Each structure stands twice: as C-alpha cells, then as structure tokens.
Amino acid sequence: MLNDWDCIIFDADDTLFHFDAYAGLQRMFAGYDVQFTDQDYADYQAINKPLWVDYQNGAISALQLQTRRFTGWGEKLSVAPEVLNSGFLNAMAEICLPLPGAARLLDALHGKVKIAIITNGFTALQQARLERTGFRDYFDALVISEQVGVPKPDRAIFDHTLALLGNPARERVLMVGDTPESDILGGINAGLKTCWFDHGTRPLPEHIIPDWQVTSLSELENLLTQR
Structure with missing residues (x-):
C-alpha cells in the first residue's frame, strides 16, 4: 500500500497532536x-x-x-x-502531546514517502510543538497558513506544498486531517486523495466525501502499511 504513495500530508491539530x-x-x-x-x-x-x-x-x-x-x-x-x-x-x-500512534506512524513512513504538514494553526505554536515532540526531522515540509497568506481549504496552499515536495503526481498524494471543511475539501479541490480522521464528535457533511475514513492513527498505519 505504501508503494501507492509518493507523499502524505497531515493536518496538525487533532490529527497528529492533541489540541486541548x-x-x-x-x-x-x-x-x-x-x-x-x-x-x-x-x-x-x-x-x-x-x-x-x-x-x-x-x-x-x-x-x-x-x-x-x-x-x-x-x-x-x-x-x-x-x-x-x-x-x-x-x-x-x-502542554502539547502527540496523539496515540503518531510517533509510530511517522516512524513507519519516514524514509519511504515524503511527509508534510499543512496547518491553519499559528506559527509560534506549530514550530515549538515540533521541537518539543522531536518530530521536526520527520517532515520534508512544514506549511503554515499564517506564513503562506492563505488557509486551507484554498487550493493555493496545497499547490505551494506540492511545489515544495517536488510536484508529485496528485493521485499519489494523500491528505490526512480531522476537519472536513478545510482538510478534506481542500484536498479534494487540489486533486489529492483524502483520509478523514473521525474522532466521533461530529458527522461528516454530506457533500464532502473522503476516499478513506479512520478513527485512530494506528488504523491509518495499518491501512498504509498493509500489502
């Protein structure tokens, strides 16, 4: 399954990191x-x-x-x-903590595909959090909407990220996030495959249809690493 992908892009808040x-x-x-x-x-x-x-x-x-x-x-x-x-x-x-399974998932992906973050969160928090968790070196690109000037779901922030990643074929890029209106809709509009991280706290809007849906990062790891 990992052979299907060149790049995997993650949201940050409530996708890789607990946001309390x-x-x-x-x-x-x-x-x-x-x-x-x-x-x-x-x-x-x-x-x-x-x-x-x-x-x-x-x-x-x-x-x-x-x-x-x-x-x-x-x-x-x-x-x-x-x-x-x-x-x-x-x-x-x-107080930042990675979500359960985040470190193991990034370990499984590191060196096999390019990994990036696109976040609508703010620069001061995102950079400090990657430092504190030791995750910074896993990522080939960290794209923060505050710096780029446009937030998800704007296609421009996805285009910018893909350029940083060497412009891979879009069907070989997976966007993973917990917010349908920014992460999933943005990924769809940019021509990417999408995976919704469902925390069980809200329904998926009818007009937003991800390619996959998971309820944990370990489930995503299994999905990506199965043969």
Whole structure:
C-alpha cells in the first residue's frame, strides 16, 4: 500500500497532536489570577469558532482572528489581546502531546514517502510543538497558513506544498486531517486523495466525501502499511 504513495500530508491539530484549548486557556489565564470556567470556555468558543470559519473562507487574516478572540478579555484585564494570544499559544506548546500512534506512524513512513504538514494553526505554536515532540526531522515540509497568506481549504496552499515536495503526481498524494471543511475539501479541490480522521464528535457533511475514513492513527498505519 505504501508503494501507492509518493507523499502524505497531515493536518496538525487533532490529527497528529492533541489540541486541548480549554487546558491551554486555563493555564494562560491562571497567570492573570483568573479561574477560567466551563462557561468562560463556552463563551470563548462562541466567538472563536465563527472567526475560524471567517479565516478559512478568507474573510479575515490570521492576525485578526488571533486578536479578536481575546478582545473582550483584553478589555476586562487591561491587557493587549495580542499579549493574551501569545500567552495562549505558549501555553498550548507547553502542554502539547502527540496523539496515540503518531510517533509510530511517522516512524513507519519516514524514509519511504515524503511527509508534510499543512496547518491553519499559528506559527509560534506549530514550530515549538515540533521541537518539543522531536518530530521536526520527520517532515520534508512544514506549511503554515499564517506564513503562506492563505488557509486551507484554498487550493493555493496545497499547490505551494506540492511545489515544495517536488510536484508529485496528485493521485499519489494523500491528505490526512480531522476537519472536513478545510482538510478534506481542500484536498479534494487540489486533486489529492483524502483520509478523514473521525474522532466521533461530529458527522461528516454530506457533500464532502473522503476516499478513506479512520478513527485512530494506528488504523491509518495499518491501512498504509498493509500489502
């Protein structure tokens, strides 16, 4: 099965790395003597999630997303939203953990196919996390939407990544991710094969149809390495 592929591209958050935003926010706000509650998190997500949709649709920039989600808290604490955002990303880097099976999967792929990350996450977190987990050397390309200027699902970020990987035949490239609207739809629009990492927390939209679907990285490893 590995012979079928030249490149495998991964999303980062909740695909290779555990992304516990609630724990990161609690850690960051503890530095301001704020006990960040379940309700605070629900209120934060009510602002944050629509901003991510706007970002993926190209309506706002990465910087606008990162500051707007902390505007209210910035006013409450008399702290610049940019400072809160930076503290949050640092906290997320400190608590980062690979998802179960990530290290073993990357070991199985390393040296056999080219491996890349395309992430809509932010530069400070992504780079720190690859350093801390020791994963950095596994990847032939790390593509961060904040640096490229366009997020997934925009085809341009996939085209940019494929150019970095030597422009392989698109049918020999697999995109793996947990977010249908950015990872899977973006991969499909770029002419790649796709694999949805289903965490069991949401249904797959009817109009987005991946080639494969897995519920763990070990399942993906079995799928890729079977003969």
